[in-house]
Amino acid sequence: PTGEPPEPLHRVVGNNYAPDNPQSNRINATLLSLVRNEELNDMLQSMRDLERTWNHKFNYPWTFLNDVPFTEEFKTKIRAATKAEVRFDVVPKAHWDVPSWINNDLYLESTALLKEQEVQYSDKISYHQMCRWNSGLFYHHPALANYRYYWRVEPKVHFFCAVDYDVFRYMQDHNKTYGFTINLYDSPQSITTLWPETMKFLGDHPEYLHKNNAFDWLRDATRRPDHNMKANGYSTCHFWSNFEIADMEFWRSRPYEEYFKHLDRAGGFFYERWGDAPVHSIALGLFEDKERIHWFRDIGYQHIPFFNCPNSPKCKGCVTGRFTDGEAWLNREDCRPNWFKFVG
Ligand code: GDP
Ligand code: MN
Secondary structure (H helix, E strand, C coil): CCCCCCCHHHECCCCCCCCCCCCCCCCCEEEEEECCHHHHHHHHHHHHHHHHHHHHHHCCCEEEEECCCCCHHHHHHHHCCCCCCEEEEECCHHHHCCCCCCCHHHHHHHHHHHHHCCCCCCCCHHHHHHHHHHHHCHHHCHHHCCCCEEEECCCCCEECECCCECHHHHHHHCCCCEEECCEECCCHHHHCCHHHHHHHHHHHCHHHCCCCCCHHHHHCCCCCHHHHHHCCCCCCCEECCCCEEEEHHHHCCHHHHHHHHHHHHHCHHHHCCCCHHHHHHHHHHHHCCHHHEEECCCCCEEECCEEECCCCCCECCCCCCCCECCCHHHHHHECHHHHHHHCC
């Protein structure tokens, strides 16, 4: 497995990280949440965990985005949960609206079929919009224009371990593009044509394939051949994107932008239920050097129903090695061994 221990360089030094220190050691990075007003309490819980285990030492600014304006109550309570700077903003309508080329009748018909196959949220249009936005639009939000790195934080997640180094600086100093904690199989029915569309794009742009890619990881069918078959050649293994620490230069690069446009035109964000997690993961696996993808084994994390639980006295409330606290079959969803097989 990957995950070399951080070096002393990233440790907290003196008071450099005070929230209002213009000379601070912070790099240009933000904690980032797309969240709904109704999720205020769940968001506060995630924030308290991350502030307690990490951000109270580093005071990275928070950016909160929403498709509708945040309420005064939301803003007041969120501001009170951190010493760091906080910004609230609305997603531009043009980024959130269903694109003009999506046919509503076809959307209704296709998602009715997906619902029969129990694809979660397939009949919820806002979920499709959210997945599309997280795939190809969030990094164009004006509030993020001056930032390079972000750490995505969802409501209702948990962080368990004291982390004593500047995680963003670690990404920069080690030339990492993408950091993850959990790797999962996806529901193949939600992405039936994602891989075939990807192969079409790659056929037109073979030059975008990185020479040190993770293509074999994306296609590996040894553990769940059924998934690979139903997803037409993709293992469905992906980095679980409710946690991601990443460099937006990758999303803003020409290969990724063109890839997203291709997928967006193909319509699968609506006619199927393509998630931002498989889209990000496939792009990273094809267009990025796999050495630039980092497993944060030391960041104890939970998004129901899965965990990343390190073996360390710095972690509280996380059972070492536990993957799920749900039903036993959920253990089959763990896809980390596949990643380690190809990259670890
Ligand atoms: P799940 O993790 O796949 O079950 O999906 P979530 O409901 O947690 O949604 C993923 C993220 O997108 C969370 O941060 C949500 O707060 C956010 N989100 C989902 N739908 C909407 C929406 O319609 N509006 C806003 N503002 N945020 C949304
Ligand atoms: Mn969630």
